[in-house]
Amino acid sequence: MAKPKLTPLGDRVVVKPEPGEEMTRSGIVLPDTAKEKPQEGTVVAVGFGRILDNGQKVPVEVKVGDKIIYSKYGGSEVKIDNEEYIILQERDILAVKA
Amino acid sequence: MAKPKLTPLGDRVVVKPEPGEEMTRSGIVLPDTAKEKPQEGTVVAVGFGRILDNGQKVPVEVKVGDKIIYSKYGGSEVKIDNEEYIILQERDILAVKA
């Protein structure tokens, strides 16, 4: 998987979503209920962060290569070289798989 | 119950929800009325906290192992190694059972 040539703005990240089979292999299954169902993916690009009201920069908490769980109700889909990616804001990231 | 391999972001926590029998054993019964009905669970992972507008970090008020009561109208369900967990933001936690 080639890294897409995108630099996300602010606290955004570019994520390569995992296909359903990957989720089983890692032992994490995301249930299909009425509650919010997060998705899994791998971070491939990270923005420079967000700026607080006092002017201080806060870097994004995740880094390239991190496997993350993110809210499916956020982000924008882009297709680069026939691969699908999601551009998320940091608030849409729920957890990192450590 | 193994600790899930997840590090929640910001002020999020990962919670193992208690089954209904546990609630009776602890003497707390959550009524099934029209009012908001909170849930019980055990904290299994805690994010690093939130950042104030002045750049100061505020750690999450709960720690791993805490029994908590949380709003059922928050959080995202994930299933890890066939166990269900909830990822909550701190504001969805109502109280710690001391």
Add this chain to the structure above:
Amino acid sequence: MAKPKLTPLGDRVVVKPEPGEEMTRSGIVLPDTAKEKPQEGTVVAVGFGRILDNGQKVPVEVKVGDKIIYSKYGGSEVKIDNEEYIILQERDILAVKA
């Protein structure tokens, strides 16, 4: 009435609601009109307070034992040892009976 074993988070309080007879005895009757109808209760546990944007802690204005009037449109019901309690945020508390 035993104090419930709950520590509310942030500026939340745990309140034991007064039954209707108590309200008459104290001379306060809460009318049943279209306007917002507050409730009466006794504070049984208090959170550590809220944190301002400058990092300063603001303690909750009420203390354990205070008789309060609170908005009925807030809070979550919990039942502990067969007694019903409400977990409120400070903003849902209207007044203390002095």
Add this chain to the structure above:
Amino acid sequence: MAKPKLTPLGDRVVVKPEPGEEMTRSGIVLPDTAKEKPQEGTVVAVGFGRILDNGQKVPVEVKVGDKIIYSKYGGSEVKIDNEEYIILQERDILAVKA
């Protein structure tokens, strides 16, 4: 009219609403149109004020005994010793009759 035994929280005030006849006597008549119709009353208790984001306390602009005009779309009704009162937030107070 006895002062009710209530200490309102934050920037709230307890107000004794004026009956309709009082309004005529003071020369102020509140019209019954589609526009917002304010009410008249007398302040009988005042909270300690609100706290700014910098931690500074701002006292309420009105004091006990002030005749005020307040928005009818705010506040909660309570009945104390068979007298009706309204608990308002300061933002619901429009003006003081000087």
Add this chain to the structure above:
Amino acid sequence: MAKPKLTPLGDRVVVKPEPGEEMTRSGIVLPDTAKEKPQEGTVVAVGFGRILDNGQKVPVEVKVGDKIIYSKYGGSEVKIDNEEYIILQERDILAVKA
């Protein structure tokens, strides 16, 4: 026109609305279209201002006697000594006629 005996709170002002004939005399006609239609009036009382998050007081930009144009979608009507007035917040004032 006697000044009404009202001191508005915060950044509110008391305004005597101009009747329709006055508008023609001043050369300003407020059209009756679907767009927001402002009204004309004269300021008769001004509150002490608003308080910023840093505790600094900001006085209201208009003064007693100013002819103003204000949004008709704001304010509360009061009738004092059979004259109608509007109590507005400063944000509802669009411009001063200089």
Add this chain to the structure above:
Amino acid sequence: MAKPKLTPLGDRVVVKPEPGEEMTRSGIVLPDTAKEKPQEGTVVAVGFGRILDNGQKVPVEVKVGDKIIYSKYGGSEVKIDNEEYIILQERDILAVKA
């Protein structure tokens, strides 16, 4: 075109809208599609600016005489000496034609 005798409050500006023919002359045509369609006009009066939470004044970015493009979903129409004007807030101004 005489300058209207209006001083807008805060970060508001008074704008003389351009008729449709003017837009063609300047080479800018505003399309009539489902997307938001901005309008063109000339600034004829500018307010003193807005005040930040730290008390600092921020002047308006445009000046009298500037040709601007502004959102048609903002502002209030006034008619002065039979000429129509729009009173806008700075956030409704999209760009200045340099």
Add this chain to the structure above:
Amino acid sequence: MAKPKLTPLGDRVVVKPEPGEEMTRSGIVLPDTAKEKPQEGTVVAVGFGRILDNGQKVPVEVKVGDKIIYSKYGGSEVKIDNEEYIILQERDILAVKA
């Protein structure tokens, strides 16, 4: 493609949208699904930035000539010399193609 004679206000940018063929050439295809579908374009003008609550200026993260991906649910269309442009706020820009 001539640069349009527009200076956007605040953190706005003027963008020349890419036609559909350009997207294929760069290897990025924006899928037509129910999820939010971003657009591609080239920055042709950049505002001076936004002002934080502490008075500090934050320049826009993109510069003239940058190829960007932006949310299609933002911005205003303008037509200059028969070319269509979009005026966006920085928050509508998702990423820069590096």
